[in-house]
Amino acid sequence: MLSERRLKVLRAIVQDYVGTEEPVGSKALTERHHLGVSPATVRNDMAVLEEEGFIAQPHTSAGRIPTDKGYRLFVDRLAGVKPLSAAERRAIQNFLDGAVDLDDVVARTVRLLAQLTRQVAVVQYPSLTRSTVRHVELLPLAPARVMLVLITDTGRVEQRMVDCPTPVGETTLADLRARLNSRVVGRRFTDVPQLVQDLPEVFEQDDRGTVSTVLAVLLETLVEDTEERLVIGGTANLTRFGHDFPLTIRPVLEALEEQVVLLKLLGEASDSGMTVRIGHENAHEGLNSTSVVAVGYGSGDEAVAKLGVVGPTRMDYPGTMGAVRAVARYVGQILAES
Amino acid sequence: MLSERRLKVLRAIVQDYVGTEEPVGSKALTERHHLGVSPATVRNDMAVLEEEGFIAQPHTSAGRIPTDKGYRLFVDRLAGVKPLSAAERRAIQNFLDGAVDLDDVVARTVRLLAQLTRQVAVVQYPSLTRSTVRHVELLPLAPARVMLVLITDTGRVEQRMVDCPTPVGETTLADLRARLNSRVVGRRFTDVPQLVQDLPEVFEQDDRGTVSTVLAVLLETLVEDTEERLVIGGTANLTRFGHDFPLTIRPVLEALEEQVVLLKLLGEASDSGMTVRIGHENAHEGLNSTSVVAVGYGSGDEAVAKLGVVGPTRMDYPGTMGAVRAVARYVGQILAES
DNA sequence: CCTGGCACTCAAAGGTCACGAGTGCCAAAG
């Protein structure tokens, strides 16, 4: 167990390092933070902190920098979440209130987050799994070809082409549409399969093949579309990382382009609270020197998707966490209203 | 007018510089390209080329590098478009054939283009202005609320919420839907306004307000949606730019995030042929040290959108142009088939 | 007009050196 003062020292080191981006030594520490002790004492404390793995020196006779473990402790026990200033809150509201549709909300959110945190922002589209069906539409395009349109309560629209085994009449189609909607509108995606299970039996023998096909495509759409899209922004902020560029930035850019990686990254974040993954805690190699701050957001009480930022491990955690949380809340409000 | 040999020298300089990324001198030139003259002669030619502004030296007593003007001449008169290898063609086909819908086609195209050229790829979604209406759907959501769904021949779906001035009955809506579709299906977006102009008059007095509202939203969607989305990829390739990183890469990343800038950039490209904009020819400042190779693509004979790549002015123009053209053609084919 | 020769330039690479921030350790004081 670390003494009170040693924790203070660690906190001071993290804060200074985040601010200056340079290894911090014992003397500078005692000067800038009024711990009431001498540099020598701090040196002893730092030796202990290093032994425990919370800080490290880039080379002998240089200052110390926090390790991943050090940041972890800082985030868990030493730092709070910094609330935003009034001006920042207003900025968020102004920025998001102008959004006209879901795409716009997401686009604005990602820009806002990037600006606010001066880091790379990642926003996941609201997931479909937890949303409900607002309407299903069936449009005849050719005798044996139907377009299926699915509209969700989050305002998203998905369409699929269905090739039917037999030609299908307008009336049959209208009938199917009506029955389908009466059963599934307002229901959750996850409930739909059960609700439509016996639907083919209601129809004439001739049309059952078609009905089954349509249903199959619908269910497939529901499942498949859980594969969420996401939007990233603020990549230009990567240039602030450090001076040892190409090596640092490259793998990050590559990771950011692989949606799968990012989705997994966000997915790992806990559903409710804010999650901070620091350095090597990130599974993906390219992100080993970055931290990810993510949080779920949603229209109601349940989170339907995640958003967050990716930045250097040496980031302003309290500020970043504050911004991420605030943005998530506002977006949630906006989604609830629409 | 430059002599034949001087053009040869310029071409050699461009090729060498693109290959080595280092200023090229007279001696190296005579060795690697069998021009049948001595270094001294080449030096004289280079002096002339420099005077004319086609090449420059970074500092006295260094080799020459091409200027924007030099690249321009190279592209216009000295370089052809390098056709792709059979393997590359096969790769394109394999890659694009697996696409399942429009989003997927675009996503795959951008990845493909980035891989092929090892540069940043930009793909614009097929524009709606030139496409035709496949279907218009009207869905009652609440007594005075209708959802309008527009489906285009490119497979794109747009939806809008319509708040009607008065409650609207199912039958009226069905009637409107039928009349609307019979008039506009298969027609071009640009023709739609005329075609529906007199539609309100067909309806009862009570419903005219609603009909007008719906039509207004429809027309708005048609116009507004000319504001095309675009997708970019391969930003990690920016790290290959040079060693003087942050300065070069930052403004480019910023420019890439501003969709407006990019749209204008692509928009400037001529409609039919391939366009190459070199360095300062690009209006946007951040792109002053990059070149943009863009070309229109489309399902039929008409181009419906553009795609291209952004890379350093020092790029392999023939290869890049070949790749861009080939990809555009294949994408066009795919769109035509679906 | 082409060529070989020659003196000149200048960025890049390597080497040396002094500086100083920062450390670890120790012995004495609290």
Add this chain to the structure above:
DNA sequence: CTTTGGCACTCGTGACCTTTGAGTGCCAGG
């Protein structure tokens, strides 16, 4: 047992110098 001042030591950083060599411009002769 903790804190403190003192002190020798380490080592990266930056300033300054020299060397090297690719590349140039110019000129006189073919």
